[in-house]
Amino acid sequence: MIRTPHSNRLHIALFGRRNSGKSSLINALTGQDTALVSPLPGTTTDPVLKAMEVYPLGACLFIDTPGFDDEGALGTQRVERTLQMVEKTDIALLLCDAALPHQPAPAEEPYKAWKERLEQQGIPVVPVLNKADLYSPAETAALAAHIERVCGERPVLVSALKRTGMEEIRQAILAKLPADFGEQTITGELAKEGDLVLLVMPQDIQAPKGRLILPQVQTLRELLDKKCLVMSCTTDKLGDTLQALAAPPRLIITDSQVFKTVYEQKPPQSRLTSFSVLFAGYKGDIHYFAASAAAIDRLTPQSRVLIAEACTHAPLTEDIGREKLPRLLRQRIGEQLQIDTVAGNDFPHDLSPYQLIIHCGACMFNRKYVLSRVAQARTQQVPMTNYGVAIAYLNGILERIVY
Ligand SMILES: Nc1nc2c(ncn2[C@@H]2O[C@H](COP(=O)(O)OP(=O)(O)OP(=O)(O)O)[C@@H](O)[C@H]2O)c(=O)[nH]1
Ligand SMILES: [Mg+2]
Structure with missing residues (x-):
């Protein structure tokens, strides 16, 4: 467990029409050739994920998606994939490619609808105007004003090709990040500095060989960071472990499969919970x-x-x-x-x-x-x-x- 797991990374997804430069922008943001780029619309057919540390955002997961305007039977399936990614998105970059003032406007402006759809799902949206290198400053300003009228917000101007505007995107993401992002802890108020915490972790047939499973690793790390005194044992050694301790543990966290056994053996003063109950609160809605x-x-x-x-x-x-x-x-x-x-x-x-x-x-x-x-x-x-x-x-x- 050297690297931050994907599940704990800030999920930044790129949405936009086909050919708007989503894949190019992922490459520019990550500084790597992560995603395939071509002038053909519909190049990205499956979401592409790229994990990266980004200063000052921390551990991020960039998600490139197929264009949301894709058509035909396969296109519809690609759009479905894109919609699946929406469910995981913490923050969205919405690429807007507007027509120049002297060109006919696109028949439909999907950005407003998309921005609203994302925001309805509680996802902050950063509108981005890509391919700024193609336009004169006056044209760029006119395009930005147009997008602002459509989306109700001024876009960040970038060129994925020339790799300009990347710092502005990072700052815009930072500004839109929910203030409490990443503040959620696994053990919350249940354990604090100096508390003795006992972890009951049966290493049964399901345990991966030679490793601990992710919830156990993450809980252990958090408790160590909190300066708790952490003890761990398998279910069969619970009695011996409790006897070996000078005081009853303040908190016992058990694998939920042996809940009952642990409940029956625990000292009355020790509070009991399970890894999956804690993760229900950390990851979902425990109530x-x-x-x-x-x-x-x-x-x-x-x-x-x-x-x-x-x-x-x-x-x-x-x-x-x-x-x-x-x-x-x-x-x-x-x-x-x-x-x-x-x-x-x-x-x-x-x-x-x-x-x-x-x-x-x-x-x-x-x-x-x-x-x-x-x-x-x-x-x-x-x-x-x-x-x-x-x-x-x-x-x-x-x-x-x-x-
Ligand atoms: N001039 C210019 N061209 C760009 C820029 N960004 C992307 N392109 C070009 O636009 C075309 C499409 O780029 P992609 O990154 O593949 O676009 P996409 O949004 O991922 O497209 P799909 O995967 O088909 O949805 C390619 O020819 C890119 O080289 C840019 O900032 N400036
Ligand atoms: Mg692409």
């Missing part, structure tokens, strides 16, 4: 997840449940999303309960067939993406919870844990 867990009680054998996983790993034996959770749910509700599973970027537009959605901890997704899914579920009035919260609820201990 919606907790409230939605009660929907489990309203399920009937005829209900339909959607399980959504972020990773697209080959299912393992005793896989939590594929085996453990379905088994727990069916034991409680009935064998006929219909459970659909989706993975990665697949997430249905129409959630109405489902009485409940259970999402994984989403360590591979950025916060924005999970919140987009929560917003979608809320709008369609479908309860959505996550693995850890559901397991805690099924074990009857959701009210007794902290988040």
Whole structure:
């Protein structure tokens, strides 16, 4: 874990018509030939991601997208890919290529609609006028004024070709960044300097060989940064570990699969939570997840449940999303309960067939993406919870844990 994972990077996506210079601008911003450039419209057919440290923005992930004006059967699929990227975008660069005053104006000005669409999803938008090198200063000013009329905001003037205006783009991104971006912590108020924190981390068949999984690594690092005293053990060594400690831990963070065992053994003074419950708050909306867990009680054998996983790993034996959770749910509700599973970027537009959605901890997704899914579920009035919260609820201990 030497590099910042993608999920923790500021996701900066470029949107615009085909040929507006999105790929050229990614290359200019990153100073590398990351994306393919050509005069042919429709060159970019799949989103291209490039992770980079950018002063003063920090760890960023640049996302190049196919033009949103693409047509035809394949074009429509490309636009769909672009729309998927919107769900993950923290900040958008909207490339506007306006016609010169003496040229016929394009039949349609999609920028206003696009800017509004992005802003409705809570995404700050930086309008950009690219290919400034093609115009005289007077023409550039006229174009910028035109875009300002359409978008309600003055664009940043750049030339991806000559690589001018890059500092202005960085400053514009910085100015639009939500003040609290990146401020979210995993353990929040639950752990502070000097607290003794015990991590219960069973290294079962699902644990990657020779490594710890991302939520464990990130939590451990955060606790060390907070100057907590961190102890860790596997489930079978929990009793020995508690005995070895001079005082009970202030907080115990456990893998949610062994929630019940840990709850039964924990000292009464120790507060208990799980990695996935913490990540539900870090990555999503813990309050919606907790409230939605009660929907489990309203399920009937005829209900339909959607399980959504972020990773697209080959299912393992005793896989939590594929085996453990379905088994727990069916034991409680009935064998006929219909459970659909989706993975990665697949997430249905129409959630109405489902009485409940259970999402994984989403360590591979950025916060924005999970919140987009929560917003979608809320709008369609479908309860959505996550693995850890559901397991805690099924074990009857959701009210007794902290988040
Ligand atoms: N003069 C000039 N040409 C540019 C500039 N930026 C891009 N171009 C040219 O515009 C054409 C399209 O550039 P791309 O970067 O491929 O455009 P795109 O928006 O990624 O296009 P699609 O992938 O097809 O959606 C290429 O011929 C580029 O060389 C610029 O700043 N100035
Ligand atoms: Mg392109």
